[in-house]
Amino acid sequence: MIKKFTRLCIKSFIIPVLIAAGHLTVLAQSGIYGGGPIYKNRSYAINELRNSGYTYVVVWTIHIDASGNFNFNAEFPLVQNGAYIGGNSYPNFVDDMARLKSAPTTINRLEFCLSGWGSSTFANIKNLIASQGTGSSSILYRNFQALRNTFPMVDAIGFDDESTYDVNSSTALAVMLGNLGFKVSLVPYTNSGFWTSVAANTNNQRPGTIDRIDLQCYSGGRNNSPCNWNFGTIPVYAGLWDAEKTSAQVQSQLSSWKNSCSTRIRGGFIWLYDDIDNSTQTAAYATAIRNVFGGGNLNTAAVTFYRDCNYGGLGVSLPAGDYTLARLLSYGIRNDDISSVNVNSGYSTRMYVNDNFGGNSLALTTSNDCLVDEGWNDLASSLIVRAGSGARTADNTAQRTSIPSAPLVKGFILYPNPANSELILAADEDLTGVFMQVFDMTGRPVMSVRNTTNRLDLSRLRPGVYTLVFNRNGSKITRQFIKQ
Numbered sequence: 001m002i003k004k005f006t007r008l009c010i011k012s013f014i015i016p017v018l019i020a021a022g023h024l025t026v027l028a029q030s031g032i033y034g035g036g037p038i039y040k041n042r043s044y045a046i047n048e049l050r051n052s053g054y055t056y057v058v059v060w061t062i063h064i065d066a067s068g069n070f071n072f073n074a075e076f077p078l079v080q081n082g083a084y085i086g087g088n089s090y091p092n093f094v095d096d097m098a099r100l101k102s103a104p105t106t107i108n109r110l111e112f113c114l115s116g117w118g119s120s121t122f123a124n125i126k127n128l129i130a131s132q133g134t135g136s137s138s139i140l141y142r143n144f145q146a147l148r149n150t151f152p153m154v155d156a157i158g159f160d161d162e163s164t165y166d167v168n169s170s171t172a173l174a175v176m177l178g179n180l181g182f183k184v185s186l187v188p189y190t191n192s193g194f195w196t197s198v199a200a201n202t203n204n205q206r207p208g209t210i211d212r213i214d215l216q217c218y219s220g221g222r223n224n225s226p227c228n229w230n231f232g233t234i235p236v237y238a239g240l241w242d243a244e245k246t247s248a249q250v251q252s253q254l255s256s257w258k259n260s261c262s263t264r265i266r267g268g269f270i271w272l273y274d275d276i277d278n279s280t281q282t283a284a285y286a287t288a289i290r291n292v293f294g295g296g297n298l299n300t301a302a303v304t305f306y307r308d309c310n311y312g313g314l315g316v317s318l319p320a321g322d323y324t325l326a327r328l329l330s331y332g333i334r335n336d337d338i339s340s341v342n343v344n345s346g347y348s349t350r351m352y353v354n355d356n357f358g359g360n361s362l363a364l365t366t367s368n369d370c371l372v373d374e375g376w377n378d379l380a381s382s383l384i385v386r387a388g389s390g391a392r393t394a395d396n397t398a399q400r401t402s403i404p405s406a407p408l409v410k411g412f413i414l415y416p417n418p419a420n421s422e423l424i425l426a427a428d429e430d431l432t433g434v435f436m437q438v439f440d441m442t443g444r445p446v447m448s449v450r451n452t453t454n455r456l457d458l459s460r461l462r463p464g465v466y467t468l469v470f471n472r473n474g475s476k477i478t479r480q481f482i483k484q
Helices: 036-040 042-050 093-099 121-132 139-150 167-179 192-205 247-261 280-293 325-330
Strands: 029-034 056-064 070-072 076-080 109-115 156-160 183-186 210-216 236-241 265-271 303-308 312-318 321-323 340-343 347-354 358-364 382-387 413-415 422-426 435-439 445-450 455-457 464-472 475-483
Touching: 029 042, 029 109, 029 236, 029 280, 036 042, 036 056, 036 093, 042 093, 056 121, 076 139, 093 312, 109 121, 121 139, 121 167, 139 167, 156 167, 156 210, 167 183, 167 192, 183 192, 192 210, 236 247, 247 265, 247 280, 265 280, 303 347, 321 325, 325 382, 340 347
Parallel strands: 029 056, 029 265, 056 109, 109 156, 156 183, 183 210, 210 236, 236 265
Antiparallel strands: 056 070, 070 076, 303 312, 303 340, 321 382, 347 358, 347 382, 413 422, 422 455, 435 445, 435 464, 464 475
16 A cells, blocks of 8 residues: 555474584564565675574565566566566576575575555456466466476465455465465455455365465554454464664564464564665664564574585575475575585585485585586485584484484484474384374473374474474384474
8 A cells, every 4th residue: 555566565291302413493483575676786685684684585576467477576577488587687586585595594484475555466366267277287387387496495475465355266376386385475454354264265275385474564454463363373473664663663562462462473574675775774673573582593504505616606505404305495406406515614414316315425524616526416416414524424314313312213304304384204114103292392292193194294383393202113212393
C-alpha cells in the first residue's frame, strides 16, 4: 500500500549435551527484505548483509506475467520458457546469492519472494494453473524448475498475495514448489482465513512445506499483532518497517509481543533494506531483533572451495561440518565443481567422489591451488570439514556426532544436519523397526516413532538442538542434530 512494485512482499532421563567442534546455539531468526540494491550494488550489499546479523534474507520480488514469464521488480527478465535469462542483465546474480551464505556469515536461509501490492502475479498464477495445471509440462513448473536448477542455494519462495486470495491455486503452487525442493513462506497482512487455509491445505498434502509466516505489521498491516494470528505449529515472524519505527522502537515492540504471546512469535524481520543499505542502520535493526530473540552469530570460515584452479571463480567458505550433495547445493557448490581448495589454519577437509560420503576420498590439511595434479578436479560430491587434522583419518563412518560413550552402528549417519523438515538415516545395518525418541535441550521427549522409511519428519519441531536416541541390539545410540 505504499507504491506499486516497491512495497514488501509487503513481508525419563536428561541427556547431557556434548557438542564437539564449537558451540551450537538455537537458531533464532531475524530477517530482512531487500530489492534492487542487492543486485545493483553488489560491491557493498552482499558483504554488508553477510555481516549484518540477520539470519535470513528475502530478495524481493518476482512478478509472473500472464504467459508465465518471471521478472525481477519490473527491472530485468529472470526466467522465460523454462530457461534462466537473468544473467544477461546481472551476470553475477547467481554467484552473489551463493556468497550470501558463504562463511563468515550470519545468513543461513535465503529466499525469493513472489508478487507484492499492485502486482497481478497471483491472478496470473490462478489462470495458468486453471489452463495448464502444475505438472511437469506446465510453464509454471518448467520456470520454477529452471529457478531451482539455477539457484540451489535459495531455500524458499515467499507468497505475498495482496489481492487474488484464491486458496486452491495458491495451495497447488505451494505443493508444486515443495515437490521441487523449495520451502514456502507466507507473507500476509490481511485476510487471515485465506492464509490459514493455504497453510493447512498445503501442509496436509505435503507436510512441512510451509514452514514460516512473515506477518506484515506495518503499512496496511500496521495494526497486526502476531498474538492474533494462529497458524498452529508454524512459527510466526513479525515484520516492522524502518520508515515507521526506529531500531529502538522495533526492539521495544518485538519485546512486548514476545512477552504477550511467546508461543506464537519466534522472530522478526525488517522491511526494507533499500531504505537503509550502505549504512550502520542495516546492522542496527538486526541487533534490535537479536536483542529480543538471540541468534545471528557469524559462522567461522574453515575451508573455502573454488570452482576454478588457482582459487578462481566462485569461492564458498564452509564452517566445520558434514556436507552431503544436497547440503553443498544449498550453499551454491554444485556437483563435481571443485577445482581448488583453501584450507584455513587449524582445519582439514576430506572430499568424497560419491554423495553421502561414499567412494574414493581425498584428505587435505593444507591448501591446494589445483586438484588436477591429484586427479581430483571436478570430482567431489560430498565432503567433511573438521577442526584440526581430523578429516585426514576420517572414513565413511566419520560423520558420527561426538558423544564419546555412544556405541557405534556401522556406517550410521544422519543428514542433512542442520535440517529443515526431514532427517535421513543411513547405516550399513537394517534399522527397520527401530524405536526412536527425540529429546530437546532440557531432556524432554518431543517425539517418539518407530522407523519404517529411514526418514524422520521434523516439521513439527521448533528450531533448536535435539538428540535422537534409539536402541539397537541392546545398546543405546545417541546422535545430535539441529532443526533450522
